[in-house]
Amino acid sequence: MRVSRGEKIFYFINYIVLTLIALSCILPLLNVASLSLSGAAAVASGRVSIWPVDFSFFSYSSLFKGTPIIRAFFNSLQITLIGTALSMITTIMAAYPLSRRQFYARRFFTMAMVFTMIFNGGLIPTYLVIQSLGLVNSYAALWLPALVSTYNMLLMRSAFEQLPREVDEAAKIDGCGELGVLFRVVLPLSKPMLATLALFYGVGFWNSFMSVLIYINDTAKFNMTVLVQNMIRSTSMIQDFSDPTMLANITPEGIRSAAVIVMIIPILAVYPLLQKYFVKGVMLGSIKG
Amino acid sequence: MSRLESKWLKVALAAGLSASLLVGCATNDGKQGNGNQNQSTPKESASTVEKRGKISSTIYDRGNVPNGMGTIEDNMWTKWINENGPADVKFTAIPRWESQSKLNVLLASGSAPDIIFEFGTGIRNQLFDQKQLMPLDDLIEQHSVEYKALLEKYPQLKQVGIKSDGKLYEVGRINEVYPLVSLFIREDWLEKLNLEVPTTEEELLAVAKAFTEQDPDGNGVKDTYGLGGLKFGDTPGLFRYMFNANWVNLGEDGELSVGPNNMKESTELKRKMFEAGVVDKDFLTDKDGTKSKQDFLNGKIGIYAIMASDFISFSAKELDTLMQTVPEARLKVIPLPKTSVGQYNPAWNNPVQMTAVVNARAKDPEAIIKYIDFLVKPETGRTFRNGIEGVHYNLDSDGKPVIIDADKFTNEVSWAADFAMLYSRLEEGKYGYNDTQFNEEIPTQKEGLRLFQDSVKTYMNELPVGEGLTHSEHMPQLPKELSLKFSNVQTAIDDIYTRAIIGGSNYTMEQAQQDVEKEWQQGGGPEIEAWYQEWWSKEKDNVLTWEGVYEIYKQQQAAKAAL
Secondary structure: OOOOHHHHHHHHHHHHHHHHHHHHHHHHHHHHHHHHOOOHHHHHOOOOOOOOOOOOOHHHHHHHHHOOHHHHHHHHHHHHHHHHHHHHHHHHHHHHHHHOOOOOOHHHHHHHHHHHHHOOOOHHHHHHHHHHOOOOOOOHHHHOOOOOOHHHHHHHHHHHHHOOHHHHHHHHHOOOOHHHHHHHHHHHHOHHHHHHHHHHHHHHHHOOOHHHHHHOOOHHHOOHHHHHHHHHHOOOOHHHHHOHHHHHOOOOHHHHHHHHHHHHHHHHHHHHHHHHHHHHHHHHHHOOO | OHHHHHHHHHHHHHHHHHHHHHHHHHHHHHHHHHHHHHHHOOOOOOOOOOOOEEEEEEEEEOOOOOOOOOEOOEOHHHHHHHHHOOEEEEEEEEEHHHHHHHHHHHHHOOOOOOEEEOOOHHHHHHHHHOOOEOOOHHHHHHHOOHHHHHHHHOOHHHHHHEOOOOOEOEEEEEOOOOEOOEEEEEHHHHHHOOOOOOOEHHHHHHHHHHHHHOOOOOOOOOOOEEEOOOOOOOOHHHHHHHHOOOOEEEOOOOOEEEOOOOHHHHHHHHHHHHHOOOOOOOHHHOOOOHHHHHHHHOOOEEEEEEOOOOOHHHHHHHHHHHHHHOOOOOEEEOOOOEEOOEOOEOOEOOOEEEEEEEEOOOOOHHHHHHHHHHHHOHHHHHHHHHOOEOOOEEEOOOOOEEEOOHHHHHHHOHHHHHHHOOOOHHHHOHHHOHHHOOOOOOHHHHHHHHHHHHHHHHHOOOOOEOOOOOOHHHOOOOOHHHHHHHHHHHHHHHHHHHHHHHOHHHOOHHHHHHHHHHHHHHOOHHHHHHHHHHHHHHHHHHOOOHHHHHHHHHHHHHHHHOO
16 A cells, blocks of 8 residues: 555654653653662762663662562562452452343442442541451452452453353353353453453552551561652651751662662563553453444 | 342441441540540559550651561561560551651551651641640659650750640650751852852852853853752752741741741842853752752852751762762852841751650550650660660770671661650760761761861851741641641742742732732731731740750750860
């Protein structure tokens, strides 16, 4: 197919705009990465832009030695893996029946769940519920309240609804029960959606901050986000300046940058693996009929 | 089906549960109000057999406990406290930068520790307003030895710790008074261009102009600025202090003046600076002053004000960077130039710092007071600062603590400072004073000490402090609604003045001043002023003003001279 002049201009502008947008995401990341690999003096005097100056692993070695980042990393991993698995199982279990026409009162149940998207208890009441269930200081306080994200469940429900009913019927004639239909037919056909939702949940759990801060008292159980936030926010707080040694406690920028890099690498590593499903998956949920 | 039914059942159950909890919460609150009064009366007599109390305490978590040293709530220092202290203490970590929300949930759910350490005056005031705190007057009177002695030595500790109902709710520590902010000029530039130290605002402008235009760094490029940024970062404080441009000022007649005091004058100078091109034209985009600071540290800015505080961290970080990147740079601390409204000093350190309050629901107040006494003892605080004698530090022949092994110190002691929030270091005597904390074998620290001494010499005098009535930690808390109004009108007026700095002929100073007055009138100014005036008429004698701070400074220096 020949490309017309107008289209050429269009593509040209398109590429420029997209490149700029891509750069606006990549450059800050490069900057943080370079800061984490530069010498301390170069960082303080602002000589680092997108390439390390006085290359050194000093920031990383002080990060691993001087802070509990390794423990926090494994905590984050634990929160994310178990949380995602639990959420996926329950989301599937909720979405599948709600997507089947023969299910009685599915509209009512759907509305009941959507209700929770609009209304929720405030911070303190929710905390009291968690506390009375004995979940404070346990990761269950992170996993259980957010077990099913209604939005994700709706996405999955519409994905299931799109599968032709005939496929179900064929499977049933061949001898599948309800669980057989789900596990042998519906789920394999919905892989893109599963991958997408797993990523949504995974990123959500990896980034969980407020819930960890509020429900977890034991600092040995803190995850990366809370730890890194603590380091980043340590830079300015005037009342502490009344105290000499407090200033010395400020985490230098290079080490903070190293912590940020350690925190985002796992998610960065997962994206490419799931990306082929990702685009397809979001589309699947959005178009119905 | 049945699975879903039971799920629904759970939802219903959970809803019911949370409703009943809400009710429970309300009744709890009611009870707590009563409990408050009961508990303030001391339990039984102290003469009964000494029993080891069990209490709980907060500790800030800054995420800086080294790998392998345990956690901030369970480590060698918490064990040390439990072995050497008067009570068994259980610690709850409070993330330093989210302390407010964490304390809120802990208090609301009734699981807050007995003693709460918090630097934030606003947060402590909020706890008092919510009736979460226990008054301490009688308890200290009956059970305390150390803190009572400190209260007698420094009555200001009591003055500041008293809340609006006239009772003592807060305990704290005494810090050394020294200047918080210092104004630096590049002495080497002055000499090179044959200039004198500027002593008035006009001279400041002239020197800044020379620094900008006459290539003081001699690289043949016009790439220097006279002055740091005008709005963000370290230097804007300079203009505030120079002109005493504050919202709540104390007049010579002892009356408060509330509003945009002297801000017109300070903005006028900023405008002149901007128009003369002696500051970075892009100062508005340098949102946290990083760019300006980097320019200074790269030797591109000649006049710069910075919160160097005790100069220890400043020596290790900023000064160290400057001495590496610009070896020829020589800093000089200069007095704030005289202005049309007078001459002032920059802000000083807060000597009377409140750091802890006691939970109204605490079960064993006596044990808490004993624990406070334990923390107030100099030898306790010294341990959190220097470590254990013979293990982390030795005393030299002069009695000065010397760290034995820097790496071991960093790994085991450096992060324990938050346990020492009740440590009044000056009680140590000579080696409690800041000028003994420098290690003169390190060149940057030696230079840091010189600048610190200059700063003290320059700014610790009878001139008034240009930070209004008093240190921000001693300012009262406006009621919520007024406080919101106040911060809105402050932002609005600040924006107007910023426009005036860069406005040129399109936006004159007169116009700006008119807009400011209108904004102040409409944005609740009179209401805010009335509140402050009423507060001042009632609390006048309980406020530690800058004059009071200066008295403490003199007392501290006299004690030092007597050593």
